[in-house]
Amino acid sequence: MEWIVITSVLVMTILxxxxxxxxxxxxxxxxxxxxxxxxxIIESIELMVSGMGGSANTALSYILLGAFAVAISYTGITTILVNYLIRVLTGKKTMMVLVIAGVASLSQNAVPVHIAFIPILIPPLLKLFDKMRMDRRAVAVALTFGLKAPYLMVPAGFGLIFHGIIVEGMEANGSFITPGETALAMLIPGLGMVLGLLVAIFITYRKERDAVPGAGGAAIAMQTPEKENIKFNKKHLLTIVSIIAALIVQIITENLILGALTGLVFMFLFLVVPFKKADNIMTEGISMMGTIAFVMLVASGFGTVLQETGAVNALVELSSGYLQDNKALIAFVLLLVGLLVTLGIGSSFGTIPIIAALYVPICMAAGFSPMATAALIGTAGALGDAGSPASDSTLGPTSGLNADGKHHHIWDTVVPTFIHFNIPLIIFGWIAAMVL
Incomplete structure (x- = not known):
């Protein structure tokens, strides 16, 4: 039973x-x-399908965020940003990648559209990337960094939700911690991601590289904003107000669906986007984010199969049975188990409750502090977002970088992010467990 997780994840990874x-x-x-x-086979598929509803909320929120991003793009405000980046950063590869990482970071806390901004912002820059002979793998790493690091370290926006899930998961299993302590505990693993980003930009992918036509299969169909000399106007100001409203509602309610709906409603009420365009905007939002949403649904079904068959519990029990009282070894093995579990499911938010139920009793018995336990749980969850084929943090970057069919999801996004983020996350997560 304990080999089910390892074997099934290997099957997914190899394929x-x-x-x-x-x-x-x-x-x-x-x-x-x-x-x-x-x-x-039939029972396996039926169990998987029964568990797909576990990510229905996430899938719907992604589609609505996609529609919100399309509406924002309709106003031309993203074209202003793209033209500015092209004007200021042409020829400055390192600065371009760092700025992209910064913009991506805003999508988790300041402007909560998560991955929905990528298919709007990145495709117009692809020709510039090719002209500069920029290694797109560096851009993929920068985007994944921006989609993950902020919610790991900053308790606002998506970070507020992430830290809240950790707190709730620990409390449900008899260990108590505050959101502030959780944020402090996640700073050390987050620093590992910062190191991974810098290594990717300044060492691994520093050299020039030509994108290979057809490397990513068929180009992803999406509308690319044309270069226009658009000046900031009242419509753009009202767009920013709509974005702020969406952020406030999302933070207060901790609900992405309601936040995205608020942003869309405000844009229609302000007449920033004509109401007659509503159908087109929703259709484009579904087109842009539908594939990612469906992958998340299937991944949730996979997680249900692993959980309902008892495979995850068996793996943790087997691991803990050999560890005895060696805290250093316990921390390392728990992180490896977390990597296997979350790599298959591909969602840090969705796997935290599962991991917490398994980790808290083991950590309490071994004498780990609540902050060390939170660091192990948070890091184990984060491992599923970087380097998993089914993660939105890897699917999102690919959706933008493969708009012209020159970027392969696995070899150009998943493998680079796994190397530069999962390895330092395990190392720094282990350090956090030892020193906190």
Whole structure:
């Protein structure tokens, strides 16, 4: 039973590396897990489908955020940003990548559109990337950094939700910690991501590289804003007001769907976007984010198969049985188990409750402090977002960088982010568990 997680995740990973479509790879992994647990193929698929509803809220929020991003783009405000970046940063590759990482970071806390901004902002820059011979893998790493590091370290926007899930998960299992302490505990793992970003930009992907036509398969169909000399006007000011309203509602309610709906409603009320364009905007939002939303649904089904068959519990129990009282070894093995579990599910937010239920009893018995336990849980969850084929933090960057069919999801996004973020996350997460 304890080998189910390892085998099924290996199946998904190997198929993805062989360029099999990620949805098919996840389904194959789910069926593998079900068969190993004694289910037949039909039962395995039915169990997977029953668990797809676990990410329904996330999938719907992504589609609405996609529509919100399309509406923002309709006003031309993103074109102003793109033209500014082209004018100021042409020829400055390092600065370009750092600015992209900064813009991506804003999407988690200041402007809560998560990955929805990427297909709007990145495609217009692709020709510039090619002209500068920029290694797109550096851009993928920068985007994933911006999608992850802020919510790990900053308790606002998505970070507020992430830290709240950790607190709730620990409290449900008998360990108590405040959101402020959780944020402090996650600073050390977050610094590991900062190091990984700097290594990718200044060392690994510093050299020039030509993008290969067809490397990512078919180009992703999406509308690319044309270069226009648009000046900031009242419409753009009202767009910013709508974005702020969406942020406030999202923070107060901790609900992405309500936040995105608020932003859309404000844009229609302010007549920033004509109401007659509503159908087109929703259709484009679904087109832009639909694939990612569906991958998240299937990944949630895979997570249900692993959980319902008892595979995750068996793996943790097997691991803890050999660890005895060695805290350093316990911390390291728990992080490796977290990597396996979250790599398959691909959602840090969705796996935290599962991980907390398994980790808290072990950590309490081994004498870890609540902050050290929070660091282990948060880091284990974060490992699933960087370097997983099914993660929105890797699917998002690919959706923008492969708009012209020159960027492969696995080899140009997943592998680079796994190397530069998962490895330092394990190291710095282990350090946090030891010193806190």
């Amino acid at each position: 993805s590396l062989l360029r099999v479509n990620v949805i098919i790879a996840i389904i194959a992994a789910s069926v593998t897990a079900g068969l190993m647990a004694g289910l037949n």
